[in-house]
Amino acid sequence: MTQEQVRLAENKAGTAPWQKFGPYLTERQWGTVREDYSPDGNAWGHVTHDMARSYAYRWGEEGLGGFSDDQQLLCFGVGLWNGHDPCLKERLFGLTNGQGNHGEDVKECYYYLDSTPTHAYQKMLYKYPQRRFPYERLLAENARRGRQEAEYELLDTGIFSQGRYFDVFIEYAKAGPDDLLVQLTVHNRGPKTAPLQVLPQLWFRNTWSWGYDGYRPKLHSNGPATVQAEHRDLGRYHLYCADSPKLLFCDNETNGARLYDLEAPEGHYFKDGINDYIVAGDQAAVNPAQQGTKVAAHYSLTLAPGASQRVCLRLSKAELAEPFADFDQLFAQRLGEADAFFNCLQETQPDPDARNIYRQAVAGMLWSKQFYYYDVTQWLDGDPAVDLPPAERRRARNSNWQHLHNADLISMPDKWEYPWYAAWDLAFHCIPLAVVDSEFAKNQLRLLTRDWYMHPNGQLPAYEWNFGDVNPPVHAWATWRVYKMDQKLNDGRGDTEFLESVFHRLMLNFTWWVNRKDRNNHNIFEGGFLGLDNIGVFDRSAPLPTGGYIEQADGTSWMAMYALNLMRIALELAKTNPVYQDIAGKFFEHFLYIAEAMTRAGDGSFNLWDEEDQFFYDVLHLPDDERIKLKVRSIVGLIPLFAVEVLDEELLEAMPAFTQRLRWLLDNRPQLSALVSRWQEPGKGERHLLSLLRRHRLEKLLRRMLDETEFLSDYGIRALSRHHLEHPYVYNTPEADFEVRYEPGESNSDLFGGNSNWRGPVWFPINYLIIEALQRFHFYYGDTLTVEYPTGSGQYLNLNGVANALAERLTGIFRRDTEGRRPAFGHDELLQRDPHFRDYLLFHEYFHGDDGHGLGASHQTGWTALVIRLLQPLAPIGGAVERPMPAKPELEPSGR
Structure with a gap:
């Protein structure tokens, strides 16, 4: 048993809460339904990116590379300033639904590189330009472009040319459940010496301004470069900052003067105080008394070309006389334990490239946990200390979900583009999660069936923008798969208590489907x-x-x-x-x-x-x-x-x-x-x-699915047949004609608006289910059923062979080909060739149906992390042959 597995066992037993702290901040709280108190439900407009630095959130916190406790009371994140930007880089920028030519989209460059399931070691990378960040250019160019054109991305602006950027590696290591080490390593990749202000920040989520509980926690200076954090629920913590930076204090409260033209009360220091002190030079924006509810440690760095510098901090419940004496040793130890954990998981995988893909996919899954807080009744009613919401809200979205009260750690689809759970996304997430932390996966599946999530009528909540929408019912499939995976990890002992508890709730949901979605009882x-x-x-x-x-x-x-x-x-x-x-x-x-x-x-x-x-x-x-x-x-x-x-x-x-x-x-x-x-x-x-499907229909359906002129691409099964490129389907009505034409990536239609912008690409969750279904059919038919693969090739495989061949196409999206290129990167030579880009991976929402490059939400690792289940060495299929090949026997089909 590795040391990380020991920590997981201790966490499960309750003897050491190793998952108390983790990457539980979102990447975007602005523009969410929870923070929207507008009369028209315009969440994107009620709190914008520009407002965010001055606006105290009601329901959650965001941060760059952020960490927090599991109730998001005490939060940590990174601030940066290159000397040119109009504001600190404290949060990720992106386009709203109405600003992007293909819906909302983050316009930043960042990667989740590593994580263990207890978050005892964690690493991410943020690439920060040395020149002024091109906010205005990204807005203007995407506004100019139509649906027929590609999105204008940060890489397209040339902001990273000549290496004029900083690589900022953000790493965490835990000395114990309440002892967190932070290491920020900054590299100057450019040709000239460049300055950078680095501002690690600690703050309390604002729980005191809403009229329920006036208790206010406190941060204050407690010695040279040391901050004491006091909270009645968390207890006392100490933030130790190496190299004696200056401490800047303010409060996590809304700056009404800036946002709403209100008179600023005397002696108040608002959420944007640190920003105003650094960017605008406003000395009065921070509290000279060295106290508040938000603090930054101010490091001013100057980096020569190719040089790097470190910033080290430690957040601990213990009072430490020498907090950095064992700092490097602890970091090296936790990294070594992370290596041992992944070596155990990948002991049969010899390919270093596949191991890298696997590890970064897991990292994306684990970095995408978020404390999700939303009480619909309170949100509809408004808070006692704040003006009542407009009356229109009583009839607004989610008004019939007043039972819903969420305050839990949940796996997010994408913490910027989708910083809210979705029922069927979460079911798919639980498959790769169960590989590394089956307890967390089981808890996620339980969560959506709890009384405070599931509607009293039996419906599962779909997603924040409309809980009453309907996602495909895959919760039972995921429950069974996770149960079987967990059973294997526990030497054949199945967690029947988990299985039974979720099963009873799913029977209610099945009944809801039968009663609500079968219109004529047919x-x-x-x-x-x-x-x-x-x-x-x-x-x-x-x-x-x-x-x-x-x-x-x-x-x-x-x-x-x-x-x-x-x-x-x-x-x-x-x-x-x-x-x-x-x-x-x-x-x-x-x-x-x-x-x-x-x-x-x-x-x-x-x-x-x-x-x-x-x-x-x-x-x-x-x-x-x-x-x-x-x-x-x-x-x-x-x-x-x-x-x-x-x-x-x-x-x-x-x-x-x-x-x-x-x-x-x-x-x-x-x-x-x-x-x-x-x-x-x-x-x-x-x-x-x-x-x-009888055998006859199965063979006919597979013949079409495995046809490269229809569904089969070099990268998996397309969502729409390529047949419709030359032969679009048209439905005529007296008022309008409705056309469906194959488009391999972004859709030209905005019929559904927002991020509903795909039509024909390759989609990992559906492909994964296809592979699993083929394996189950093979479990029945064995070598008695072979099909032509690809259709028209004259080469035949049994269904297990076809499943393996599809898995190879899907994993090929991320793997380097014979020329060292990854299809997921498309035609971008910086991504394909630059040593500081080429091995950092993004796990997109879906992939171009003809060339395999990544599209949609760029960090939707959740269901795309299913790739780790396909990266294990495949059962040998012997290549395409003229006669059936024997398949590797399986005791029971269970995906991969």
Whole structure:
């Protein structure tokens, strides 16, 4: 057991709270729904980037490379000033929804490089220009560009040319749960000597200005270059600053004079006081009494070309006579322990490039934890000490989620672009999280099913902008996968208490879906948005311009998958409690009726499978009862692959009540029995297959999916078939024509607005589910089923071989090719060749369908970190061959 694993065990046992402090600040609190108290719900405009340095937040704190305790009471972050910028660099800049030509987008250059799950060692890199940061140019150029043009990025401005920037490495190491070492290492990459002001900052989140509790914690100078932090809940901490910097104090309170033209009270020192002291030279902006609720240690550095300098600090509960005596030794020790931890995880991976990708992907996951605080009732009502919100807020977004009270550590999709959780994102996050910290992954899955998250009607909260929207129901899938991964880590001992607790809550959610999203009780589901943005003909979350509604192939398939997931969990629980056999039978029956509906929708006169095209389509059900297939070849038609489960004879023999119910249904409902793929014929090793696809349809669907002129790209499966490049789908109405055309990256349509700007790229979560489904089909069929890969090549692989080949294409997005280039970097030569860029990775939201370069949110490591499950050495497939290759045997399919 490595030392990091020991710390995880101590944290789990409660003997040492190693995760009390971590990277729990967001990268952006401004422009969020929580901080929006406007009458029109314009969150991006209510608190802007320019206002942020002067505005005391109500619900959370942001910081550059920030750390805090797990309730975000005491916060630490980094401030920088190059002598040219109009304000301190204390937070990341980006464009709002209305400013970007493809929606909101961070315009900074930063990388999460390393982290252990207890945050005993952590490292990130921020690249800070030496010249004035191009705020105005980024705003103006992106405003000028339309949807047809690429986004104008920070790298495009030339601000990093000739190496005229500082690399600022921010590192943390823990001597103990309450003893945090901070090391800031600054490198001058430019050709000339350059000055830099470095301002590490410590502050308390403002909990005293809202009228509930007037208690005010305190920071004050307590000796040379030492700050004492006192909080009634946290106790007393000491910030020790090496090399005797000057201490600058102010208060974490709103500067009403600057923001709202109010009269400034005498003797007040506002949140922007340190900024005004450094940038504007305002000596009166900081408190001469050396006390407040925010403090900065002021270091003035001058770096020669190629030189580096360190700034060292220590935040500790202990009073230390020599806080830096063991500083270097502790840092080296924690880094060595991090190396040992990752060597243990990657002991079978010989490729150093793959190991680097793996480690940075994990780092992105762990740096993206955030303390998320939002009480919807208080937010709607307003606070006693603040003017009441406008009456419009009572009818505004989330007004029917007044039970929701969140104050927890949650894995974020992207702490700048998506600094709020999303239900289905979080489910995917838990798979890579479980690799390094299965306890945290399990707690994340529990969290969304708690009473103070889940709606009383059983709905899971979607995301902050609209909790009532609908995400695909993948929570049960993630729960089962994390349970199995955790079971393997614990030598076969499964955490059935976790499994059972989440299962009971998910039954409520399944019932919500059945009652709310099956309009005609025909087992055909809607669901609306379901995460698919611009991929469809219409906005499925809005009233249709044609009237009527859409019978969704993906919504129905997700529910078939959900039923099978819950059935499988129930069978696991039935091993120790036979009562669950009846519940497993219930979900088996649900699956059968959904399977029937997929082929004979509703009244039996129509179905979602198109025999001519060999594909599944959404169906538009018009008010006059006419049904029209919306023949868009997209991942909507591939999602039926995911509803697949394999049961072996041994399990059935151990479940007599379940088996009896199962056989009664199949014997007495022949129309259902015929829809279950090859139930009467055991497969490899006396296994039985439950799937929406018979062998014939499976082969036809895979033939289209694996066609390089359609879905298969060099980098995985596209979200939209390339067929629609030359043959766009058009739906005509008297008022307008609606067109869907293949676009490999950013969409030219703003039909859905905001960041809904993709159409045909490669998307990791869907690709991961495709790979997992192929493995499960192979678990049943073995080598008896081979398919042409790629379609038209004359080369055949079994389904496990296809799964491995897809995994290689996906991991190839990040790997260096034979010329040393990474597809994820696109055509940017600085990223591809410069030694200070080429090995630092970003894990984008999605990837260009033709060349693989990263698009969308640049730090959405969450679901893209699924790459670490594909980076383990793959089962040998022997290359593409003319005959089937034997696959590596598996005891049970479980993804990778």
